[in-house]
Amino acid sequence: MSRKWLAKSEPNNYSIVDLRRDKKTLWTGVRNYQARNLLRDEWAKGDEVLFYHSNAKPSGVYGLAKVTKAKVADPTQFDPKSDYYDPKAKKDKPTWFAPEITFVSIFKAPISIEDIKKDAALKNMEVLRKGSRLSVQPVKDMEYKRVFMMSEKKSG
């Protein structure tokens, strides 16, 4: 059984439409240790991802992606020109990791944070936790299925 995750992005930074265009992308730039540990230790090829837009109108889940490579050393940590450059990172012992994610679908109707809040079955989702800032976070199987189901239902 593949695990389920949620990955956050701001649409003006990298949107689900960008992912559809690119087909796949390396999810670089995660610079939080808790999130890093998930990417390094937990994410695996075949896992499924809710693609979430923050600072969006509305903020919410906009589609699906899947993990096609896991535990890749994030190349931006070694690139002095990158915003995500980390001078302390070593090539033989990378600090930061990135998954390669591949486009699956764009929801016909996005599931907004408000939709999620209103749904009793989703009340414990990490993304609803006040002050939750993890840019990649675990999602329960049931939660993943439910969000998908809601999007199908909402789009008629």
Added chain:
DNA sequence: GCCAACGTTGGC
């Protein structure tokens, strides 16, 4: 643009 929540930094 506001602001609460949280992570990181750095002086001590």
Added chain:
DNA sequence: GCCAACGTTGGC
């Protein structure tokens, strides 16, 4: 190791 200051996130 404490903790204040600061920066960032992200809903609203």
